[in-house]
Amino acid sequence: MSEAGPKIHPQTLSVHPEDRITPGWDAVQVPVARASTVLFPDLASIRALNWRDDTQWRYGLHATPTSMALMQRLAAIEGGQHTLLHPSGLSSITNVYLAFVRPGDDVLLPDNAYSPNRELGDWYASDFGVSVRYYDPLAGEKIADLIQPNTKLIWIEAPGSVTMEVPDVAAIARVAREKGILTAIDSTYAAGISFRPLEHGVDIVVQALTKYQSGGSDVMMGATITSNSDLHAELKRARMRFGLGVSSDDCSLILRSLPTMQLRYEAHDRSALSLAKWLATRDEVEVVLHPALPSCPGHEHFVRDFTGAGGLFSIVFKPGYTSAQVDAFVEGLRFFKLGYSWGGALSLAMPYHIRAMRTATQWPYDGVLVRFFVGLEDERDLRADIEQSLNAHL
Incomplete structure (x- = not known):
């Protein structure tokens, strides 16, 4: 055996390349990191993994450097701390239900809600033992009259995506917080630009990134954004258990569109x-x-x-x-x-x-x-x- 070690055959080199890329690369756009498998330096690193820790790389389904860059930028635009990405806006809505709603719970939906959210709520009501009731989107603080002991989640849409009623978001969020009820808002209309619901007391913001964030009518993606670490952890647990992920290529397209x-x-x-x-x-x-x-x-x-x-x-x-x-x-x-x-x-x-x-x-x-x-x-x-x-x- 020579000092250089045994000869390594071409096929093995194609799987285990000896790359020597010059350091110091920097560019305007975030590189596209495609991955399923994430490599670890040793077994101790694997055994120390904690799924709650967003700073750890675990598996391509959960995050890559490309998707992490997008999550951080979306949180900053919305004024939040934590973002999760989903395959569509509806998938983000669904993830809120999966994370927090259980049989026997009650959900309040505005009567002007995005129709797939209504259909999802009706399905939960018919097949999963959840009470789903609709309310006047202009109810404001009168939402308190509809709250029951088992009310777990109040959805808001501002404005309604077809009929355009603009609710008093702050009043609904204030009543809900006083009674310990979770609020989630479909804020796709505002895109974090013209209205920031988290600043008005809402717990979770849902965005359909398919819309303004993409801007090209060619990407399907959604996001949940929150400032609450515990809520983020529950959303993350649900997303992980249901195997929801997004493409780094799609993330790169949205990253490219965000500056405009x-x-x-x-x-x-x-x-x-x-x-x-x-x-x-x-x-x-x-x-x-x-x-x-x-x-x-x-x-x-x-x-x-x-x-x-x-x-x-x-x-x-x-x-x-x-x-x-x-x-x-x-x-x-x-x-x-x-x-x-x-x-x-x-x-x-x-x-x-x-x-x-x-x-x-x-x-x-x-x-x-x-x-x-x-x-x-x-x-x-x-x-x-x-x-x-x-x-x-x-």
Whole structure:
């Protein structure tokens, strides 16, 4: 045997490379660290692992340097301390239920909640012995009247993702905290830019990173963010037990988009508000539900708590227009495409029949609602597009 040791064959070298990468590499973007297996220097390191410790690397499913960078940045944007990533926004909502809701518990959901959250709550109620009740999203401190001894979780959505009511988040969170009840909010609309729920007393923030954080309409991901270490640990335990993880490649795409998120959000906001104000002057429109306008329920909470509105708002057509006419209007749009998941450069439109979606509150309008997401096209072209379709079909 020579001092260099025995000859190592090419196949083994391809598995055990003798890399000598020059140190000191630094770049604008976080490198993509893809991994399932994480290597340890010795057995003592493995045996000392503690799943609660976010500073330890254990397995690619739980975290990589790429996903950890994204988690830390999202926590900073939201004003929190801890973030967990999930395969979708709905997965993040589900993880809250998995972590904290048990048979016999009671959950309060706002009547304007994201429909998959409603469907999830109804499934918990029908199959898992959980009481799920819906409340008026504008209940504010009156939420106290609905609380039962077994109430475990109060969901909030600010604003409602279709009907746009803006709740008094601080009042609901204050009542819940006084009674020892957990609060979670779907704050995808604000993206941590125009509203920070943790600063208003909410325990857990859920974000669909698929929307503004991605900005490209090409990544599925969600996050839970909190400042409470114990809540974070329970969320982390549930995520770990159910094997939920995200791709480092997807994390890198969102990391690349974060520096432009506020600029994009403000651009969406300017165009959407301009269109909303114009639509409020149209004879075909009964009401414009844009949180920045006084016509939107909860507008006073928006003015008090929010600094912007992004690109999402709804209108309700006057009741004389049929569903078929409204459908034709939506399908007659050129630049507004049909689709659910907003937050990207492309504008979207979708009609809804709200009465069928309500169980706890009476929807006051008879006309068909259309939700718009205003993308990054020139606002003048979007206005002309809406006008031509209104003139052609209504």
